[in-house]
Amino acid sequence: MDDQQKQLISFVVPVFNEEECVEKLYSRICETAESIGMKFELIYVDDHSIDSTLRIIRGLRERDSRVKIISFSRNFGHQVAVMAGLHHASGDCVITMDADLQDPPEIVPQMLEIWKQGFDVVYGIRRTRKGNWLKKTCYKIFYRVIHKISPLDLPLDAGDFCLMSRRIVLEMQKLNEERPFVRGLRTWVGFKQIGIDYDRQLREAGKSKYNIVKLSQLAIDGILSFSSLPLEAATFIGVIISCASILYALYTGITRILIQFDIISADHLIPGWATLVCSIMLLMGLQFIFLGILGKYVGRIFTQGKRRPLYIVQEKQGFEDD
Secondary structure, three states: HHHHHEEEEEEEEEEOOOOOOOOHHHHHHHHHHHHHEEEEEEEEEEOOOOOOOHHHHHHHHHHOEEEEEEEEEEOOOOHHHHHHHHHOOOOOOEEEOOOOOOHHHHHHHHHHHHHOOOOOOEEEEEEOOOOOOOHHHHHHHHHHHHHHHHHOOOOOOEEEEHHHEEEEEHHHOOOOEEEEEOHHHHHHOOEEEEEEEEEEEOOOOOOOOOHHHHHHHHHHHHHHOOHHHHHHHHHHHHHHHHHHHHHHHHHHHHHHHHHHOOOOOOOOOOHHHHHHHHHHHHHHHHHHHHHHHHHHHHHHHHHHOOOOOOOOEEEEEEEOOO
């Protein structure tokens, strides 16, 4: 028997109000698996959907025991749902993907071939992506900014769609971050990683759950988790302001000397007022900005120190043997 037929592949799919997509994804994964004869389990992680998503998944589970369900007690977020799937996956390798079919299951066989060559992570690189131009632009900027400011070599245009070997998954299971940024943690773990290009399609159906606010929060989580540059920027800007203050003090001293020797006129000057007001406003503004930055990091320490679980499971199906 072929090795690929002996090995179990786990698909981890976080879902939130995806009633129009979950069954289509199941069908396409089954078609892909049957075309190459691979064994698989499909783990749907329901992030407390309020539509009929969970009911549809339960129906799939009744028809096919390969479908497994994790249902949260409330909405914990997409990245936490991915981590929950990794905690419960039992495959020799794990493939994480969204339910909206923007990431095509049809390239999974190519990922498996690369994995069998000895790579631990095969991540999808979005060669092109369709959709809203504003989101596309924001994604492009974000990936390049975090690539520049992070000490990790975070790949450009690579999302959560990837294949991870069992040893990568075991290492990921040890991590317990309050606000996980999965694609960053995947890079941080290390081992042999490689990208594969693909064209990202439009959603098969439904609406995106990532609006600008949630995308901004994801970007902030990524930057704060994998870069200390915002803290270092405070010191850098403080040095610049200090130097500017010294230069301005020299300018003021020279001006006073020139006025004293009647070289320039002092008629148009209001001594002290502009300097005092501008200095106070500038310094107070900077204080509030950097207190906010420090607050972000302190807030993370505060929430991480509580050691709360990442998620609470309301229902599980298909994990009776675990």
